[in-house]
Amino acid sequence: xxxxxxxxxxxxxxxxxxxxxxxxxxxxxxxxxxxxxxxxxxxxxxxxxxxxxxxxxxxxxxxxxxxxxxxxxxxxxxxxxxxxxxxxxxxxxxxxxxxxxxxxxxxxxxxxxxxxxxxxxxxxxxxxxxxxxxxxxxxxxxxxxxxxxxxxxxxxxxxxxxxxxxxxxxxxxxxxxxxxxxxxxxxxxxxxxxxxxxxxxxxxxxxxxxxxxxxxxxxxxxxxxxxxxxxxxxxxxxxxxxxxxxxxxxxxxxxxxxxxxxxxxxxxxxxxxxxxxxxxxxxxxx
Amino acid sequence: xxxxxxxxxxxxxxxxxxxxxxxxxxxxxxxxxxxxxxxxxxxxxxxxxxxxxxxxxxxxxxxxxxxxxxxxxxxxxxxxxxxxxxxxxxxxxxxxxxxxxxxxxxxxxxxxxxxxxxxxxxxxxxxxxxxxxxxxxxxxxxxxxxxxxxxxxxxxxxxxxxxxxxxxxxxxxxxxxxxxxxxxxxxxxxxxxxxxxxxxxxxxxxxxxxxxxxxxxxxxxxxxxxxxxxxxxxxxxxxxxxxxxxxxxxxxxxxxxxxxxxxxxxxxxxxxxxxxxxx
Numbered sequence: 001x002x003x004x005x006x007x008x009x010x011x012x013x014x015x016x017x018x019x020x021x022x023x024x025x026x027x028x029x030x031x032x033x034x035x036x037x038x039x040x041x042x043x044x045x046x047x048x049x050x051x052x053x054x055x056x057x058x059x060x061x062x063x064x065x066x067x068x069x070x071x072x073x074x075x076x077x078x079x080x081x082x083x084x085x086x087x088x089x090x091x092x093x094x095x096x097x098x099x100x101x102x103x104x105x106x107x108x109x110x111x112x113x114x115x116x117x118x119x120x121x122x123x124x125x126x127x128x129x130x131x132x133x134x135x136x137x138x139x140x141x142x143x144x145x146x147x148x149x150x151x152x153x154x155x156x157x158x159x160x161x162x163x164x165x166x167x168x169x170x171x172x173x174x175x176x177x178x179x180x181x182x183x184x185x186x187x188x189x190x191x192x193x194x195x196x197x198x199x200x201x202x203x204x205x206x207x208x209x210x211x212x213x214x215x216x217x218x219x220x221x222x223x224x225x226x227x228x229x230x231x232x233x234x235x236x237x238x239x240x241x242x243x244x245x246x247x248x249x250x251x252x253x254x255x256x257x258x259x260x261x262x263x264x265x266x267x268x269x270x271x272x273x274x275x276x277x278x279x280x281x282x283x284x285x286x
Numbered sequence: 287x288x289x290x291x292x293x294x295x296x297x298x299x300x301x302x303x304x305x306x307x308x309x310x311x312x313x314x315x316x317x318x319x320x321x322x323x324x325x326x327x328x329x330x331x332x333x334x335x336x337x338x339x340x341x342x343x344x345x346x347x348x349x350x351x352x353x354x355x356x357x358x359x360x361x362x363x364x365x366x367x368x369x370x371x372x373x374x375x376x377x378x379x380x381x382x383x384x385x386x387x388x389x390x391x392x393x394x395x396x397x398x399x400x401x402x403x404x405x406x407x408x409x410x411x412x413x414x415x416x417x418x419x420x421x422x423x424x425x426x427x428x429x430x431x432x433x434x435x436x437x438x439x440x441x442x443x444x445x446x447x448x449x450x451x452x453x454x455x456x457x458x459x460x461x462x463x464x465x466x467x468x469x470x471x472x473x474x475x476x477x478x479x480x481x482x483x484x485x486x487x488x489x490x491x492x493x494x495x496x497x498x499x500x501x502x503x504x505x506x507x508x509x510x511x512x513x514x515x516x517x518x519x520x521x522x523x524x525x526x527x528x529x530x531x532x533x534x535x536x537x538x539x540x541x542x543x544x545x546x547x548x549x550x551x552x553x554x555x556x557x558x559x560x561x562x563x564x565x
């Protein structure tokens with residue numbers, strides 16, 4: 001109840017700020033009172049081309065046809081969400097698996113970690129947007145793979161890094177006595193990994209997965225914006241932002257993209273809750 | 287006698303048939319030295335430690351922090367390699383003894399895994415040995431009965447009190463019936479009342495299983511109450527000051543703690559430690 005109340009307060013405040021600013025800017029003619037200095041954001045235009053539409057215009061745009069009649073924007077975006085979610089799901093799963101395996105490798109071998117980590121870090125500091133089109137184009141050349149696979153790979157690309165870092169940290173989080181205990185049993189590296197280190201890494205893995213879930217959505221949308229197929233939510237953002245310059249529809253699409261990101265995050269949070277309940281037992285609630 | 291012990295005795299007889307009446311020490315250390323680091327920065331944790339532990343003994347290693355008693359325990363467990371000297375456990379090197387799982391280990395922290403139930407924590411070493419599920423179940427039931435925690439088999443460790451957790455840890459260490467139990471300040475984190483109760487419990491388990499116990503502690507009353515022999519150590523460098531025989535008869539109980547002889551022995555250990563500090 002408290003959470004619901006707080007969320008409501010936040011929404012009300014944000015709506016008031018948005019509409020308040022809009023009303024004030026219009027009343028003041030987009031300048032600070034008594035001067036000719038412009039306000040940070042100018043409220044201009046009308047209809048679909050305005051820079052600062054009413055919030056209800058954005059929401060109701062979802063129920064109206066998005067071009068000339070026929071399909072509503074909401075239904076158009078729904079199919080876009082379905083398209084994007086497939087890329088997100090595939091990219092997320094691949095990213096988690098790859099990131100986890102890389103983490104295990106780094107934990108197993110300091111040499112591998114020292115040797116490969118600089119490249120892994122380099123891969124993440126290169127501006128993602130710069131090579132997204134290259135990757136999408138390259139994957140489009142591979143006939144055996146579906147057209148969306150390039151975008152899924154981009155998504156995976158953003159997912160694996162936080163998963164790797166948190167996996168390494170989790171695998172190394174075991175207390176010294178737990179390691180000594182396993183050593184006293186004279187077990188193999190694999191047994192120690194499966195009986196001690198991987199279970200110990202589970203809470204850390206979820207930290208990586210939560211970061212990865214939102215990154216997967218960002219990766220997929222940026223990938224779609226760069227992709228020639230222009231499908232999915234990213235395709236819609238590209239179309240409304242660059243092609244038709246429809247601000248209201250762009251705002252509405254961005255809003256939906258935000259919902260997709262939150263949903264992806266909440267799915268992982270739900271998975272975490274279920275797993276941790278099993279993992280820590282009834283007394284382990286945190 | 288466990289099958290493991292029978293096997294060891296047989297090996298001992300085969301090797302030294304001439305001295306079959308002499309009981310081989312289960313643990314023997316010869317001039318064990320451990321230095322951490324090198325050069326002028328090196329810390330000598332153990333210096334020329336030589337002593338024997340006979341099968342069935344309850345031996346306490348006692349001394350102030352930094353006297354190397356935990357290090358000594360870990361060299362016996364082959365968790366730390368000594369810089370110099372030799373250690374034999376059950377007639378083999380400490381290393382081979384670890385590979386053959388001749389000892390069970392109990393730490394100050396119970397070191398139980400919350401993702402496993404109490405029962406499956408006890409079964410952990412058995413799983414790593416590839417024992418069948420049925421046999422594991424039988425052993426863990428037996429062990430939890432021994433430490434009187436049968437009702438908690440399906441609970442998680444974090445639902446248990448500190449003392450109960452430590453009893454699970456003991457059950458786990460004994461589940462594969464090792465001939466030697468190595469304990470590193472197992473009750474050090476517990477309150478005095480729980481500690482005294484667990485001392486009684488440990489003696490009962492020791493008598494029931496005929497396991498040899500090496501027990502690290504910095505509590506003088508605990509060492510006197512439990513042990514038949516106390517090895518007193520002093521720090522910088524860690525070395526053996528004295529070995530004190532505890533001639534209080536077993537089985538011991540709460541009355542033992544009120545006997546004159548008990549107080550004499552506590553005083554003796556205390557004065558030995560104090561002399562080391564002064565000189």
